[in-house]
Amino acid sequence: MSSMRIMISRAAASRVLSSVGKLPEEVERAVLLSRSTFGNIRTMASKAITIENINPNILKLEYAVRGPLVIRAAEIEKELEKGAKKPFKRVIKANIGDAHAMGQVPITFIRQVLACVSYPELIDKGDFPADVKQRARDILGACGGGSVGSYSASHGIELVRRHAADYIARRDGHPARWQDVCLSSGASTAIKNCLQLLCNDVGGKKSGVMIPIPQYPLYSASLAEYGLEQVGYYLDEKTNWGLSTEELERSLKEAQKHCNVRALVVINPGNPTGQVLTRENIEAVLRFAREHRLFVFADEVYQDNVYADGSQFFSFKKVLRELGPEFGELELASFMSVSKGYMGECGLRGGWVELVGMEPDVQANLYKCVSAMLCPTVLGQTAVDCVAKPPAKGEPSYDLWIKEKTAVLDSLKERAKMIVETFNQMQGFKCNIVQGAMYAFPSISLPPRAVDAARAARQAPDVFYAFRLLEETGICVVPGTGFGQYPGTYHFRTTILPQPALLKEMLDIFKAFHEKFTKEYS
Template identity: 65%
Template sequence: MKEYNVLLVGLIMSASVSMLHTSAMANGSSGTAKTITLDNMNPHIKTMEYAVRGPLVIRATEIEKELAAGAQKPFKEVIKANIGDAHAMGQRPITFIRQVLALVSYPELIDKSDFPADVKTKAREILAGCKGGSAGSYSDSSGIEIIRKHAAEYITRRDGGIPANPDDIILCAGASEGIRATLKLFVETSAGEPGVMIPIPQYPLYSASLAEFGMHQIGYYLNEATGWSLDVPELERSIKEARGICRPRALVVINPGNPTGQVLTKKNIEEIIKFAHKEGLFILADEVYQDNVYAKGSEYHSFKKVMMELGEPYNTMELASYFSTSKGYMGECGLRGGYSEVVNLDKSVKAMLLKSISAKLCPTVLGQATMDCVVDPPKPGSPSYDLFIKEKTDVLQSLAKRAVMIADTFNSIPGIKCNPVQGAMYAFPQITIPAKAIEAAKAKGQAADTFYAFELLENTGICIVPGTGFGQYPGTYHFRTTILPQPEKLAVMLDKFKEFHVKFVEKYS
């Protein structure tokens, strides 16, 4: 009987292998049959889109190769204004951070180098938190304890003394990981498909992750006419429409905004918190740009602080806030450092969250060390303090100048309208695209702003992301550019942009 079963299983297996083989042949492939094909793979992955690294960027990289191979083009280099990656655009690392990382990676240098004493102290402290005293060991899944403690102290200072608990801090490999770990908690369908409210325009991590997790995207439009403000009546409209289709569970707010660059006022944050409370929503506050505030009169207010200051019943709401080493003045995107602070979460759910992240073992220890330098920077009077402050201030002041320069230049071009870049690292101007260009785009099967962005790339080498990648009010066209090219390069980029736009409008008028 046992042998018969084995035989049967064998027959079924060979039958399925031969079926797979036939289907691989049908797919036109030869050799070993593919076990995974477009037809049998996870459909959610197929629906995901991530414009910031989409077809335009692929083409930009091809053009770079063509230029390197000697191709003649109307430009000499590609300017990648598509992604918020400061170091890729020439920003220098902060000395203190890199010195600490050098010592943490190669501890022999602690005694041999003449690095400042506070750098050595920090490196020793981080290494003492590493198992085996090495950054090459796994850490606890939520991160090294001393760094979580420093993060909690940082938040307490930032929020004017409102306490943060190290147990609420989860270090992550970039904010993206923390955000995705939180979003996954809501994948539960017993009372309908789970829905998450996200701004439109949005940072595509959200649309992509919701698509991947099979969750419903509830878009609420930001108001371009009032500087991309987040209006509560619009939140009301979008949740009302969504209730028929899904079960709204969480509200994402990006402040300062990506791609829109707005900074929310305290009053606006209060209204949003009250809305979330009324609707029983969990708040995900994406605050990775908290150091990137430039405009006079704009100020960053953390959602946690505003929520706690509102008092009962709001101060017991569930909220997760995210921070990152990729943005701010440090721009250490490749090191993958971040944290989430998750407050008022049900104890058992928190245990589940910690369990789920433990399957990934831990965020990179060098990323955690970078985060430690950010949340526990040199103190006044310490040897690294003056240089640290100078480098930090230089970066932020230069970004502030570039923010103004970009908005002013775009506003000087007929057919382009740009809101002030109050914060973050992007401008999201609106473009008027001539009817003939819209027709030409249709003929190519492209959205009009994608067509515009491709023409810009092919004619000038400037790589931006079309508004379609972030979502926009129907019938409007936008693009996102970063403010990250260094000032001289930015000036060249904006001149070329202006010239291109004028010619584009002439060509299609």
Template identity: 75%
Template sequence: MSQIKLISRASRVLSGAAGRSELALGEAVSAQPQRNHTSVRTMASQRKTLTLETLNPNIKTLEYAVRGPLVIRAAEIEKELEKGAKKPFKRVIKANIGDAHAMGQQPITFIRQVLACVVNPELIDSGKYPSDVQERAKAILAACGGQSVGSYTMSHGIELIRRHVAEYIERRDGHPAKWQDICLTGGASNGIKNCLQLLCNTVDGKDSGVMIPIPQYPLYSASLAEYGLGQIGYYLDEDKNWGLDTAELERAFHEGSKTHAVRALVIINPGNPTGQVLTRANIEDIIRFAHKHQLFVFADEVYQDNVYAKDSQFFSFKKVMTEMGAPYNSIELASFMSISKGYMGECGLRGGWMELVNLDPDVQANLYKAISAMLCPTTLGQTAVDCVARTPRPGEPSYELWQKERTAVLESLNQRAKMIVDTFNNMEGFSCNVVQGAMYAFPRIDLPPKAIEAAKAENKQPDVFYAFKLLEETGICIVPGSGFGQRPGTYHFRTTILPQPKLLQEMLDVFKAFHANFTKQYS
């Protein structure tokens, strides 16, 4: 940098504080010995402590497609529409993320009434709410410090609610659950990340690796990148409705073991983004595999209420391994549940839990210690967890309405799952497996060669190219399959089934028209 430029920059920074003119400062700097020029330069253009070169490389590697560039562009388009921009559509349809309430699903009355009462205790005795709501709110407040949801709780959650979660698991599985092994979390994501951090170590001179399904929920790939853990992908079989076979697990394990100490296995059931529901026999095979290779199992079971296909049924890993008996009932397991999914859809409240099974007591104590550094999950999220773990019982005042609302949500999701599958399977170049559960479809699309060439010219993945075209021309926001992982040479995308039926039909009609034009343009 020339001395003149240096003086000019320094004077602009310092003139106000020193009360000198630029000319006077320039003269003063010129008169200084050469050694002072460095200090002027430092004051004039302070180097950043953090740059891309000095940033944690794991953060740069991290990607989270569900909220990636397409979603950022969708938000920009929304603002453009608000300012009166002319588009070939009137609104953005966010089919990219499993946010039920944002897509028009109505809250469950019982949950919201209990929340209202714990936030404003004056409502408890107002006569506006059923007696079971009043009793629930009083019990939760009594378990809070100062009888206020504004107080901290224990780091792993309110004991009363942890006990209720254990009772829920016992009813679900028919086997005992210890409330001390229940940890309440800020949504399932926090619990998953807390457990992944336990694996950040080298074993036998190798960095730790974690087996995850491909396709997978990007929380896993992002978290593995963030923590410097190895991603060991195993492919789901699309031709068998995204099934999982142990031969593929063995292939992935042995391949991953060449570079990493493979220590954990992630299972998402019901599947995200693929919507499959594992059979009991399949779960038994997975448990045998995990036992054989001494793997810690992450059972992501947040969609356990979302099962639609007639011949499908949810079985928890805890239930199956318990009933398999020794030696399989001794594997280390963390299972995860959330209030964001199911029939509740309370994404913004950030509530969930994990059950820890067969962990070394010292490891579990250290996990709880690490969690304590984050203080506690939100008390409102914990309150909603309590409403999910201990729902109204037959004969209680809130039961009939709760049952009616729950049934309506799940039946509507079932209908929408069929709408999406039927529509995509009737579109040229598409194939879509049955959505057995969860909240998403993951259709496969055959893209024309010219579209693939056009994508390369724009330095985009072909499915990303397609998704951007769809967004810009229709306002429909989806997530490209490359954000979840897919077999090389195949192209997919994930769409939620959450838009309400009228909006979903509108979305599918627009999608069909877009795809017909896209195919014609690039054929």
């Protein structure tokens, strides 16, 4: 029905109303309903973008760590502010890896340099260490007009890219070219930029990307957005979320029936699973990638976050270089961020990707694509510089920097231990050791009656559990459904980021809730 006909129908309905006076109540409701319906249809017909013609990939996109539970948590916060009576006084947001939001104190050196580049008068007037002032001068000298308010080169300030390459070389013991380092507004932007290179059907089939299950929802969301095929491979919970080449082969073989698998994502240390890959494991993954000509996405943003005794971070780049020249053609993108580690500077949006083995023409076109976004935030690039080139021993800022860094990582190590021990004391819970990163991903056995109640509510059982937890305690976690999990299992992800006192309070509340929930549905 055209909008013109709808308008006539509405006018006719109005004439009827005016001519007959008061209608019976049920008839009046029907007429008002028709007015509302006609009006909605007219509005839809006059819009260029409707839910019917929107990009279907956007409709498929989901991002669990900021999904319905988090929206409800925000609503509850507003209700509390207005004086609503709840069985708790505050919402504890254990759903996202936002360290500063959970009380982590910023690293002094980073913030001092940021202050000086933002307000250069502080360089001469402020009471800052000499190395802070010199760093600010160096960064400002690399900025157009000597101001962080100017655009930088699209792939980042050359000085900062050089410092990032130096960081990689120190870390791995192998050279890194600064021209292969591209700065970004957080690692997420760099990951999405590289994924876009794969947006091309080959031989009439979609391009597929292998991602771990459980996975960080950025990947599933981005693959949906770009129309790429998600190819999941399961991590083995029984071996502390181990990554086996047998499972990689199974997943690849199954996926090749309907898509061209062209890339492999590995998250190390793991999110949401908290495992740290051994060197032998990384070698096996690289051999698999070389055999099947796969582009490797090495998500290594938690490389500073390693806690368990016997665990050690090895970068994919380092292992690749040490496997020998026959691996020289393997393509690898390694991602780093200032949002995680000991820094936790999520809001500054700073990160980088190092490109290894990429064809020069492809890399040039990636940089061309990056240039369309102008440049990463220059304050974010400043934070990257402070991480890539921290104070050196003997410099004025070193002692405080190393003290703060050590304190943050030591505290995270204790919290990782605390959260695992607590969950493993709870009936029906099993939580693997958190070797690294910032999260625990425990499995939970739910009573059959709770599963039935979830189905009646048209929710996944772990979603049902998480909503009950939020509404009754104010604790916000993310159900395992949002990350992917082995069929028939239930999990949730919680961060280890609440400061020790708050984390203990959260775990005590969690334990009491779980006992009550289990008793209710047993």
